[in-house]
Amino acid sequence: MFVAKTIAADHKDLIHDVSYDFHGRRMATCSSDQSVKIKRTTLVDSRTSVTDVKFAPKHMGLVLATCSADGVVRIYEAPDVMNLSQWSLQHEISCKLSCSCISWNPSSSRTHSPMIAVGSDDNNVTYTGKVQIYEYNENTRKYSKAETLMTVTDPVHDLAFAPNLGRSFHVLAIATKDVRIFKLVPLRRDSTTSSGPTKFEVQLMAQFDSHNSQVWRVSWNITSTLLASSGDDGCVRLWKANYMDNWKCTGILRGDGSPVNGSSVTAAALNTAPLSGAPNSGVGAVSAGRYKHTRA
Secondary structure (H helix, E strand, O other): OOOOOOOOOOOOOOEEEEEEOOOOOOEEEEEOOOEEEEOOEEEEOOOOOEEEEEEOOHHHOOEEEEEEOOOEEEEEEOOOOOOOOOOEEEEEEEOOOOEEEEEEOOOOOOOOOOEEEEEEOOOOOOOOOOEEEEEEEOOOOEEEEEEEOOOOOOOOOEEEEOOOOOOOOEEEEEEOOOEEEEEEEEOOOOOOOOOOOOOEEEEEEEEEOOOOOOEEEEEEEOOOOEEEEEEOOOEEEEEEEOOOOOEEEEEEEEOOOOEOOOOOOOHHHHHOOOEOOHHHOOOOOOOOOHHHOEOO
């Protein structure tokens, strides 16, 4: 049984997103009022709408990333986990495109540097690739662009790195007018470019247009074996790969949780496969745009 509770976020405009930390004890919200709020702390983050906010993976400490319509990703850190009133701005990443969503790479492997993917819903046709990958460089202590997914030219509403359970490559799901799953395979560095960002071989693993409408949210389960997507068709669709890495739809749920006729999945089955970041996955908010999910 679910119990709904209203939280006064004290934002003065539309709330775009909500994010919980790893333990689910801290919540951050971002809004068109140009601010981010964490508990009783307000970060005046941008001169434009703050469109997404995400806590970093646990192994990085208490770190928070935001993105804004001004095309800037800002990364904050709380030096004292017991004092959330103090957040220091650590990095600013200029993306040159209006930013709509972000996703941290959750890999805790020492061979993988901290990485963040940024999606854009910018209608400017001058810039084709609407997804950019940034990686932290230990030598320069800055984030630099590692890759641009040039084949993603439609506005991006959401993206999500899959949990990495020992893989040497990364998997990224993207919500645009369809659902796409990319594999990012790190290429070996030579001695002359060892100080630069990692280069990747980008492979399109799957692409689905079954929603027949805009797709607003994508979210992985904790083992990265199941991907959920929600769109303007009013349904949540579940995608799974077989042993040959062919992805297929394994079930369709309506907004009330009931399965669509002919679907093999039930609401109970969905509960056995918890979505990654369940508190802020937002997948259940079907048939609603990204900016209609949460209101102040």
